[in-house]
Amino acid sequence: MKHTPLQQYLYSVPPEKINPVMAAWLANLSLVQSVSPTVASAIVQELTDQRRFLKLIASENYCSPATQSAMSNLLTDKYAEGIPAQRFYEGCDNVDTIEAYAARQACALFNAEHAYVQPHSGADANMVAYWAILTARVETPGLTKLGENNPAALSREQWEQIRSALNNQRLLGMDYYSGGHLTHGYRRNLSAKMFDAWSYSVNRETGLIDYDEVARMARELKPLILLAGYSAYPRKINFAKMREIADSCGAVLMVDMAHFAGLVAGKVFTGDEDPVAHAHIVTSTTHKTLRGPRGGIVLCKKEFAEFVDKGCPLVLGGPLPHVMAAKAVAFTEANTDSFRAYAARIVENARFLADALQRRGYVIATGGTDNHLMLVNVSASCGLTGAQAAGALRRCGITLNFNSLPYDPHGPLITSGLRIGTPAVTTLGMGKDEMEEIAEIIDLTLKQTRPAIL
Structure with a gap:
């Protein structure tokens, strides 16, 4: 047998x-x-690959077995549109318990006034936030002006008036090539089709955000939303300064902290660098540095809570109860001293690795890092494109991604840079000695790689 x-x-x-x-x-x-033996075999192969390859992708991590287990259960069978105690389906008592607990844990973890834990991803969380702001600042005042609070009761002409106002609002976010995310106004993304989207760039010489230039653009453009946050910017952001800029032009300050949420939860970013303390609304993924399941959250001030809670039916369909359960577990894990120590080590390791690469002659954007990632200019350092360098390193057992640099002459499928992150290797317990060894492996690989035309 x-x-x-x-x-x-x-x-x-x-x-x-x-x-x-x-x-x-x-x-x-x-x-x-x-x-399905095919699916089982692929799962086993993924385990083999994750053991074999060194994970330096800045947006990936390893969630805990408890988090994984919370996703693998019969909660996936439940429809639960609505919010706790206000569902469109009966029989959601247990989902209510889980979602309410997850929201409380998120508020405690980030010291937030309100948390919405239903978004399926960071992109979904951004869409919920965008439309919550549009509803609060454009649609609701427009309905009030028309003496109505139910859009369905408007005439066609009245509704077109509201739609026109919703579709002509300005968004000012970080340029994709400067480190902003696709959902921050990139023209191939829905965000640039929803909004009259404008971008601020980093300073060409320093690679840093020029707050005076952001302020100038904000005063001139008067955007509805001033968006801060990044997916490839290696330094801290002064969110107190960004809030000051937003207030000066009447904008809502929104922060996408998907990449650095774990550093906020872990109290590495505090004071002026804590986005939750200063922004009107904050979005995030729940994986990456936060080390939870793949998913999203929205945190906000009380004034936006009722609008954020209408993510369904505004943007989302039914929430994923099994993933909300996993989020609750991850938030609980993150609200511990051990996680705070882990978050601090992420940044220490990133600095160690950036320094080790610089000592070997590699050009690091901005000259270093304050967070979990660094950008390496491999074109300037060893005459390779980012795509060539990433491919060579993968064949030598290191997984990372090629990435655009500020003012990059190459397109996003070629690039001049690599993005390297330390969350996953820090989870594995690596430290300064391992960062030195990783730098040596990267150096050995790239300096022995030559571009070729096939």
């Missing part, structure tokens, strides 16, 4: 030495294998 992987494990290990994490993983895998 052929035994399942779980049975093989349980038969081969003394009862007192059985690891519940291993047992749970094998039980799950055995069930999948009984239906």
Whole structure:
């Protein structure tokens, strides 16, 4: 009789030495294998790959077994449109308990006034935030002016008046090539089609945000939303200064902290560098530095709470209760001293690695890093494009991504740079010595790589 992987494990290990994490993983895998060996095989291969390759992708991490387990259960079978105690379906009592708990944990973790934990991703969270701001600052005042609070009761002409106002608002965010995200007004993204989108860039000489230039643009453009945050900017942002700029032109300050949420939760970014303390509304993913499941959240001041809570039906469909459960577990894990120590080590490792690469002659954007990532100019350092360098490193066991640099002469599918992050290797317990070794491996690989035309 052929035994399942779980049975093989349980038969081969003394009862007192059985690891519940291993047992749970094998039980799950055995069930999948009984239906689809192809899927089970791919899961095992992913485990093999993640063990074999060094993960330096700045947006990836390793979530805990408890977080993974919270996603793998019958909560996925529940529809729960609405919010706790205000659902469109009966039988959501347990989902209410989980979602309310997750929201409380998020508020406690980030010292936020309100949390909405339903978004399926960071991009979804940004859409919820955008439309919450539009609803609060444009649609609702427009309805009030018309003496109505129900859009369905408006005439066609009145509704077109509201739609016209909604579709002509300005967004001012960080340029994609300066480190901003696709959802911050990139023209191939929905955000640039929703808004009259404008971008501020980093200073060409320093690579840093020029707050005086942002202020000048904000005064001139008078955007509805001033957006801060990044996916590839290696320095801290002064959010107190950004709020001052937003207030000066009547804008809503929105921050996308998807990449550095774990550094906020871990109290590495505090005071002027804490976005939750200064922004009207903050969005994030729940993975990356926060080390939770793939998903999103929106945090906001009380004035936007009722509008954010209408993410469904505004932008989202039904929430994913099993993922909200995993978010709740991850938020609970993050609100600990051990996580705060982990967050501090992420930044220490990034600085160690950036310094080690600089000592080997690599050009690092802005001359270093204050957060979890660094940008390496491989075109200037070793005559390779970002795509060539990333491919060579993957073949040598390192996984990262090629990335555009400020004012990059190459397009986004070629690039001049690499983005390197330390959240995942820090989770594995690596420190200064390992960062030195990683820098040596990167240097050895890239200096032995030559571009070729095939």
